Amino acid sequence: MDAMATPAMPDFAAWSRGVQSRMETALARVLPDAAIAPETLHAAMRYATLGGGKRIRPMLAFAAGEAVGADPARVEYAACAVELIHVYSLTHDDLPCMDDDDLRRGKPTCHVQFDEATALLVGDALQSLAFEVLADPAACSDAATQVAMLAHLALASGSRGMAGGQAADLAATGKSLELTELEFMHIHKTGALIQAAVLLGAMAGGALSASGRACLERYAHCVGLAFQVMDDVLDTETDTATLGKTAGKDAAQGKATYLTQMSAKEARTYARELIDDALAAITMFGAAGQRLADIARFIIDRRY
Amino acid sequence: MDAMATPAMPDFAAWSRGVQSRMETALARVLPDAAIAPETLHAAMRYATLGGGKRIRPMLAFAAGEAVGADPARVEYAACAVELIHVYSLTHDDLPCMDDDDLRRGKPTCHVQFDEATALLVGDALQSLAFEVLADPAACSDAATQVAMLAHLALASGSRGMAGGQAADLAATGKSLELTELEFMHIHKTGALIQAAVLLGAMAGGALSASGRACLERYAHCVGLAFQVMDDVLDTETDTATLGKTAGKDAAQGKATYLTQMSAKEARTYARELIDDALAAITMFGAAGQRLADIARFIIDRRY
Numbered sequence: 207m208d209a210m211a212t213p214a215m216p217d218f219a220a221w222s223r224g225v226q227s228r229m230e231t232a233l234a235r236v237l238p239d240a241a242i243a244p245e246t247l248h249a250a251m252r253y254a255t256l257g258g259g260k261r262i263r264p265m266l267a268f269a270a271g272e273a274v275g276a277d278p279a280r281v282e283y284a285a286c287a288v289e290l291i292h293v294y295s296l297t298h299d300d301l302p303c304m305d306d307d308d309l310r311r312g313k314p315t316c317h318v319q320f321d322e323a324t325a326l327l328v329g330d331a332l333q334s335l336a337f338e339v340l341a342d343p344a345a346c347s348d349a350a351t352q353v354a355m356l357a358h359l360a361l362a363s364g365s366r367g368m369a370g371g372q373a374a375d376l377a378a379t380g381k382s383l384e385l386t387e388l389e390f391m392h393i394h395k396t397g398a399l400i401q402a403a404v405l406l407g408a409m410a411g412g413a414l415s416a417s418g419r420a421c422l423e424r425y426a427h428c429v430g431l432a433f434q435v436m437d438d439v440l441d442t443e444t445d446t447a448t449l450g451k452t453a454g455k456d457a458a459q460g461k462a463t464y465l466t467q468m469s470a471k472e473a474r475t476y477a478r479e480l481i482d483d484a485l486a487a488i489t490m491f492g493a494a495g496q497r498l499a500d501i502a503r504f505i506i507d508r509r510y
Numbered sequence: 511m512d513a514m515a516t517p518a519m520p521d522f523a524a525w526s527r528g529v530q531s532r533m534e535t536a537l538a539r540v541l542p543d544a545a546i547a548p549e550t551l552h553a554a555m556r557y558a559t560l561g562g563g564k565r566i567r568p569m570l571a572f573a574a575g576e577a578v579g580a581d582p583a584r585v586e587y588a589a590c591a592v593e594l595i596h597v598y599s600l601t602h603d604d605l606p607c608m609d610d611d612d613l614r615r616g617k618p619t620c621h622v623q624f625d626e627a628t629a630l631l632v633g634d635a636l637q638s639l640a641f642e643v644l645a646d647p648a649a650c651s652d653a654a655t656q657v658a659m660l661a662h663l664a665l666a667s668g669s670r671g672m673a674g675g676q677a678a679d680l681a682a683t684g685k686s687l688e689l690t691e692l693e694f695m696h697i698h699k700t701g702a703l704i705q706a707a708v709l710l711g712a713m714a715g716g717a718l719s720a721s722g723r724a725c726l727e728r729y730a731h732c733v734g735l736a737f738q739v740m741d742d743v744l745d746t747e748t749d750t751a752t753l754g755k756t757a758g759k760d761a762a763q764g765k766a767t768y769l770t771q772m773s774a775k776e777a778r779t780y781a782r783e784l785i786d787d788a789l790a791a792i793t794m795f796g797a798a799g800q801r802l803a804d805i806a807r808f809i810i811d812r813r814y
Binding site for chain 2: 238242243244246247248251294295298301303304321322323324326327329330331333334335336337338341342343349350352353354356357359360361363364365366367369370372373374376377390
């Protein structure tokens with residue numbers, strides 16, 4: 207923990223628990239009840255989504271909303287939508303034809319707890335639900351901005367965003383990548399949705415100024431990369447029980463990571479430089495950008 | 511072919527070829543080029559989507575647009591969005607953990623031509639692309655109606671629509687269903703997206719009147735069920751080469767179909783009654799409803 211981060215941390219810890227608690231309630235509300243047919247699918251959607259997760263993307267959405275003065279009641283829709291896309295991607299990534307993982311957030315993965323066909327449909331239906339939630343009339347005060355939010359989430363999720371990054375990741379397995387190729391993959395696989403969390407959280411308050419948008423994009427770009435760098439460090443240095451998912455899996459599967467490019471010490475230094483860039487990008491928001499700054503610092507200080 | 515249908519059919523055949531041709535061009539434009547990274551994913555998305563398909567859902571969208579006087583240039587976005595959802599669902603339904611089929615539209619299915627992981631991502635990315643296309647500012651003149659269109663497509667695609675119907679279908683395999691249970695499944699699995707095609711095609715022209723919406727919903731409900739009844743009849747009576755997909759598969763997999771409930775003759779009679787209901791529902795549109803009527807008649811006269 208660095209000297210700058212220390213004063214804000216206790217307050218941030220309480221704030222982040224507040225977001226996690228709020229998200230649990232909000233997600234439980236937008237997910238169909240397990241008593242509604244088809245019951246197994248709804249139970250599996252709730253299993254995959256509720257009761258765990260760091261909720262980093264919702265935190266980013268609420269923090270970005272705070273930076274521009276958006277109503278948190280509106281931001282909540284964007285936060286749910288982005289988290290539902292994230293959970294769908296985890297559910298599909300864990301399938302046998304992809305990463306074939308059996309542990310996620312400390313629980314059996316969805317296809318282990320239910321079956322493959324159900325896990326496939328869970329991911330499909332969670333993606334639909336994300337757009338349904340973001341298309342709620344209450345998600346933004348301005349319909350034209352809301353259409354732009356929906357377009358942005360779709361672009362960030364699809365073949366030129368997250369799904370494209372996943373395809374690039376699969377194609378790269380067992381190959382050595384240049385650092386630029388590795389970053390291209392991460393900018394798509396995790397960066398696109400992190401950027402969507404930040405931008406949609408802010409757009410919930412209405413159309414963004416060009417300068418506000420540019421600053422938030424820069425922040426999101428740096429935070430997204432730093433998050434991935436630290437994920438690779440933690441995947442190597444942390445045990446499975448602490449992570450809540452299988453540790454050391456990337457290296458075992460021959461996947462390119464930052465630690466095939468640099469030492470863990472160099473990776474931590476690189477992550478810190480990225481976070482400094484992220485913090486510089488949000489100075490225009492002044493004190494309102496405090497939560498964005500807190501999250502940036504949390505990303506390099508986290509243990510799991 | 512019945513007496514009513516005969517005069518309109520030649521004209522309808524030309525019109526439907528026109529829609530198919532227009533859709534091939536429009537879909538080729540909205541799908542990312544196969545030269546754009548990730549190249550394999552984009553090539554597979556184009557493989558799954560282009561060069562085939564009856565394009566029934568786009569026909570319904572254009573016909574509904576015509577009934578209410580919507581600009582076809584706007585309707586095209588809705589037509590593409592609905593067809594992309596349809597192709598994503600076919601791609602996932604064909605996967606080994608679902609129906610495990612290797613032939614679709616006369617070609618090897620996506621996971622046979624590429625691999626399972628790619629086919630999974632193709633479906634995921636096509637769903638995202640559907641929402642991206644429908645969120646294009648040109649898709650509707652009125653942003654608030656466009657948000658409602660996006661919400662409707664999401665609901666129709668998700669766990670209380672198409673994906674939910676697929677889950678019900680899986681759960682019903684090998685079991686005998688009551689007719690009401692069978693219809694519940696079909697109303698979700700195919701009916702929801704057919705209704706979305708009709709409603710979104712009309713909404714592309716702006717908000718619908720309550721009576722217009724109710725008539726279109728009734729039409730779509732009847733046409734959707736008749737389509738499924740005839741699918742079951744054709745699956746039994748037609749050979750694989752004519753269908754372009756594996757014939758007799760439902761019965762072989764122990765799936766409930768209309769022909770486990772009634773004879774083929776009774777099923778054809780039931781489909782005709784549904785089509786009569788559909789035609790009665792659209793009388794308010796007068797001559798502008800001609801294409802909707804043509805499609806309804808085509809569904810019971812088709813051979814594949």
